[in-house]
Amino acid sequence: MKVVVDAFGGDNAPVEIVEGAIEAINLNKDLNIILTGDENKIKEILSKRIDRIEIVNAPDIISNDDSPTVAIRQKKDSSLVRAFDVLKENDDVVGLVSAGSTGAILTGAILKIGRIKGISRPALCPILPTVKDGKSVMICDSGANVDCKSEHLLHFAIMASSYYSIMANEPNPKVALLNNGVEEHKGNELTKETYSLLKKLPINFVGNIEARDVMSGDVDVIVTDGFAGNVLLKSVEGVASGMSKLIKIEAKKNIFTLIGAAMMGKFKGLKAKMDVNSYGGAPFLGCKKLVVKTHGTANRQVICNTILQVVKLYENKLNEKIENLVHELTEKIEVKE
Amino acid sequence: MKVVVDAFGGDNAPVEIVEGAIEAINLNKDLNIILTGDENKIKEILSKRIDRIEIVNAPDIISNDDSPTVAIRQKKDSSLVRAFDVLKENDDVVGLVSAGSTGAILTGAILKIGRIKGISRPALCPILPTVKDGKSVMICDSGANVDCKSEHLLHFAIMASSYYSIMANEPNPKVALLNNGVEEHKGNELTKETYSLLKKLPINFVGNIEARDVMSGDVDVIVTDGFAGNVLLKSVEGVASGMSKLIKIEAKKNIFTLIGAAMMGKFKGLKAKMDVNSYGGAPFLGCKKLVVKTHGTANRQVICNTILQVVKLYENKLNEKIENLVHELTEKIEVKE
Numbered sequence: 001m002k003v004v005v006d007a008f009g010g011d012n013a014p015v016e017i018v019e020g021a022i023e024a025i026n027l028n029k030d031l032n033i034i035l036t037g038d039e040n041k042i043k044e045i046l047s048k049r050i051d052r053i054e055i056v057n058a059p060d061i062i063s064n065d066d067s068p069t070v071a072i073r074q075k076k077d078s079s080l081v082r083a084f085d086v087l088k089e090n091d092d093v094v095g096l097v098s099a100g101s102t103g104a105i106l107t108g109a110i111l112k113i114g115r116i117k118g119i120s121r122p123a124l125c126p127i128l129p130t131v132k133d134g135k136s137v138m139i140c141d142s143g144a145n146v147d148c149k150s151e152h153l154l155h156f157a158i159m160a161s162s163y164y165s166i167m168a169n170e171p172n173p174k175v176a177l178l179n180n181g182v183e184e185h186k187g188n189e190l191t192k193e194t195y196s197l198l199k200k201l202p203i204n205f206v207g208n209i210e211a212r213d214v215m216s217g218d219v220d221v222i223v224t225d226g227f228a229g230n231v232l233l234k235s236v237e238g239v240a241s242g243m244s245k246l247i248k249i250e251a252k253k254n255i256f257t258l259i260g261a262a263m264m265g266k267f268k269g270l271k272a273k274m275d276v277n278s279y280g281g282a283p284f285l286g287c288k289k290l291v292v293k294t295h296g297t298a299n300r301q302v303i304c305n306t307i308l309q310v311v312k313l314y315e316n317k318l319n320e321k322i323e324n325l326v327h328e329l330t331e332k333i334e335v336k337e
Numbered sequence: 338m339k340v341v342v343d344a345f346g347g348d349n350a351p352v353e354i355v356e357g358a359i360e361a362i363n364l365n366k367d368l369n370i371i372l373t374g375d376e377n378k379i380k381e382i383l384s385k386r387i388d389r390i391e392i393v394n395a396p397d398i399i400s401n402d403d404s405p406t407v408a409i410r411q412k413k414d415s416s417l418v419r420a421f422d423v424l425k426e427n428d429d430v431v432g433l434v435s436a437g438s439t440g441a442i443l444t445g446a447i448l449k450i451g452r453i454k455g456i457s458r459p460a461l462c463p464i465l466p467t468v469k470d471g472k473s474v475m476i477c478d479s480g481a482n483v484d485c486k487s488e489h490l491l492h493f494a495i496m497a498s499s500y501y502s503i504m505a506n507e508p509n510p511k512v513a514l515l516n517n518g519v520e521e522h523k524g525n526e527l528t529k530e531t532y533s534l535l536k537k538l539p540i541n542f543v544g545n546i547e548a549r550d551v552m553s554g555d556v557d558v559i560v561t562d563g564f565a566g567n568v569l570l571k572s573v574e575g576v577a578s579g580m581s582k583l584i585k586i587e588a589k590k591n592i593f594t595l596i597g598a599a600m601m602g603k604f605k606g607l608k609a610k611m612d613v614n615s616y617g618g619a620p621f622l623g624c625k626k627l628v629v630k631t632h633g634t635a636n637r638q639v640i641c642n643t644i645l646q647v648v649k650l651y652e653n654k655l656n657e658k659i660e661n662l663v664h665e666l667t668e669k670i671e672v673k674e
Contacts, residue, residue, distance in 0.1 A: 130579075131579045131582045143517055146517055146524065146525035147525045147526050178568065180480055180483055180563070180564060180567040180568075187483065187564075188483035188484045188564045189484050191564075210571050210575075211567070211568040211569075211570075211571035211572040211574075211575055212571035212572070212574045212575035212578070213575060214572065214575055215575055215576060215579040216575075216579075226517070227517060227524075227525045227528075227565060228564060228565055228568050230517040230548070231515065231517075231548040231565050231568050231569050231572070232548075232568050232572050233548075234547050234548035234549035235548040235549070235551065235568070235569050235572035235573055235576065236572055236576050237548075237549045238547075238548055238549035238550060238551055238552055238553075239552065239572065239573050239576040239577060239580075240576060240580065241549070242467075242468045242552040242553075243576075243577065243580055245468045
C-alpha cells in the first residue's frame with residue numbers, strides 16, 4: 001500500500017515532512033511512500049536510498065498566496081499537483097497528505113480526484129480537544145462549503161460519523177447539530193430543516209448543540225455549514241491564544257518569580273492541549289480517494305501520525321462506508337437539491 | 338428622566354435588581370426609576386419609601402421556560418410586560434432594563450415598542466473583552482436575527498457604530514465584517530454582498546475579520562448575522578470556561594500546594610475578565626425606545642451600570658443618530674429587500 005506525501009507543503013517543508021515519512025515507514029512495514037518535490041533536496045535529507053520511499057520530481061511550489069484554482073491548473077510541476085497526479089493515476093496509492101495551502105488542496109481534490117458517488121460537497125473535518133481527558137470532537141464542515149443546503153449537512157453527518165467511528169473505534173458516535181439553542185424548534189432556516197432530516201438518518205443523532213458546549217466532550221461529531229464551522233474553529237483558536245497572552249501578562253506581573261514560572265510551565269502543557277493544529281490531519285471527506293490536510297506548522301510527529309491515519313482510514317474502508325450510507329440515505333429521504 | 342426596571346427578571350431578582358436601582362439613583366440625582374414586580378416584596382427590600390423610586394405592581398413572572406410570544410401576549414400582569422407598558426405609555430420614561438428571558442425581551446420590544454423608522458430588524462449588541470487592556474469589542478447581531486439579508490447587516494453596522502461611538506466616546510469606531518478570511522473576495526453569498534455595500538456607508542468600515550482575531554482589540558465593532566454571531570459569542574464563553582476547568586485540574590494536580598493556590602488566585606481575575614456577562618447590558622438596538630438586556634446572573638453593580646448606560650445612550654441621542662444614518666443610507670444605497 002502506498003501513500004503520496006507533498007514534501008514541499010507547509011512551513012517546515014521539506015525536512016520535517018521527509019523525516020515524518022521515514023518515521024511512518026519504520027512504524028508500518030507494509031507501507032510505501034511517494035514523496036513529491038525537488039528531488040535533489042529530498043535526496044539530501046534522506047542521506048541514503050530507502051527502499052520503501054520513492055521520489056517524484058516536482059521543482060515548483062504552491063504557496064498560500066497563490067490563487068488555488070489558478071495554481072492547480074497552471075503549476076503542473078508543483079509538489080502538490082504532482083502528488084494529486086500520482087494519487088489519481090495509481091491504483092495502489094490510497095491517499096495523499098499535504099501541509100500546504102488549504103484552498104489548493106481542496107481545489108486539487110475536487111478537480112483531480114473527484115467526489116464519492118452521491119456526495120455533492122466534500123467537507124473538511126478537523127478535530128478539537130475537549131475538557132474530558134483523551135476525548136476529542138470532530139467538526140464537519142469547518143470551512144470548505146460556506147453556503148450550504150440541508151442535503152449537504154446530511155452528507156457531512158454521514159461522512160464525519162463514519163470517520164469518527166473508525167478513528168475512535170466507536171461503532172455509534174454521537175452526532176449533534178451546531179445551533180443557537182438546544183430545543184428542536186431553534187435555529188435558522190437551514191438548521192431547522194436539517195434537524196428534521198437528521199432524525200431520519202441511520203446515525204446516532206443526539207440533537208442540537210450550542211457553541212458554548214462544543215468542548216464539553218458530550219458529543220463526538222458536530223455538523224455545521226462551513227461558514228459557522230469556520231467561525232467556531234477560529235473562535236476556539238482565538239480565545240485560546242488570547243487567554244494565553246493574558247496569562248503570560250499575569251505571570252510576568254507576579255512578584256514571586258517562582259510562582260510566575262510555575263504558572264507558565266503548567267500553562268505550556270495546557271496551550272499544547274488547546275492547539276487545534278496538533279491533532280494530526282483534517283481529512284477532506286467525500287473525495288474518491290483519501291486526501292488529508294495537516295497544519296502548515298506540522299512537525300515530523302504530526303506528519304507521521306497523519307500518514308498512519310490515512311492507512312487506518314483506508315484499511316477500515318472509510319470511503320466504502322460513506323458510499324453505502326449515502327446510497328441508503330438517498331433511498332430513504334427525499335431532500336431538496 | 339425615568340428608566341423602568343423589571344425587578345423580577347434574572348437569577349438574582351428581586352434583591353439585586355432593587356439594590357442596583359438604589360445605587361443608580363444615588364449616583365445620578367436627575368434619575369427616577371420605576372420598578373415593576375410584586376409590590377410587597379419590592380417594598381420589603383426598599384425598607385423605607387424612596388422619593389425617586391416608584392413601584393408598578395405586577396405579581397406575575399415570565400420564566401426562561403415560557404414561550405416568548407405566548408408569554409408577552411398572555412402574561413399581562415408579569416413584571417416584564419408591565420415594564421413594556423410603562424415604557425410605551427410614558428414619554429418621560431426613556432428606557433427599559435431587564436435581566437429576564439432574552440426571547441421575551443426581544444419579543445416584547447418588537448410587539449410593544451416597535452422599530453425605529455427604516456430599521457427592519459433590531460439587533461442584540463453585547464460586548465466582548467479583548468487582549469488590550471481596557472479595550473472591548475461589540476458584536477452585532479449576536480442572535481436576535483438568525484436569517485439575515487445584506488440590508489440587515491448594513492443596519493447592524495450603523496446601529497452598533499453609533500452605539501460604540503457613544504459608549505467609548507470615539508467619533509469614528511472601526512467596523513469589521515465577520516468572515517472566513519480577510520480578503521475582500523472571501524465569504525459566503527451574504528458576506529460578499531454585504532462587504533461591497535459596507536464600503537459605501539458613512540462609517541469607518543475596515544474590512545473583514547476572522548473569528549480568531551475578534552479578541553485582538555484591533556477593531557471596535559464586528560458585524561455579523563445573528564447565527565454566526567451567536568456561534569462566536571458562545572464559543573468564546575465555552576472555551577473560556579473549558580480552559581478554566583483545565584487550569585483547575587492542572588492546579589489540583591500540582592504537588593506544590595502554594596503554587597496551585599497562586600495559580601487559581603491569578604486565574605480568578607482572568608476568568609472575570611473573560612466573563613462576557615460582566616460587561617453590563619446588551620442593548621436591543623433599533624427599537625423606538627432604549628431596551629437593554631442584562632445577563633440573568635447580573636448583580637447589583639451590573640444592574641446599576643446598565644441603568645446608567647441607558648441614561649448615557651438617551652442623553653447622547655443614540656436613536657436619533659441611528660435614524661439619521663438609516664435615512665442617509667436609504668438615500669445612498671439601493672439594497673435588495
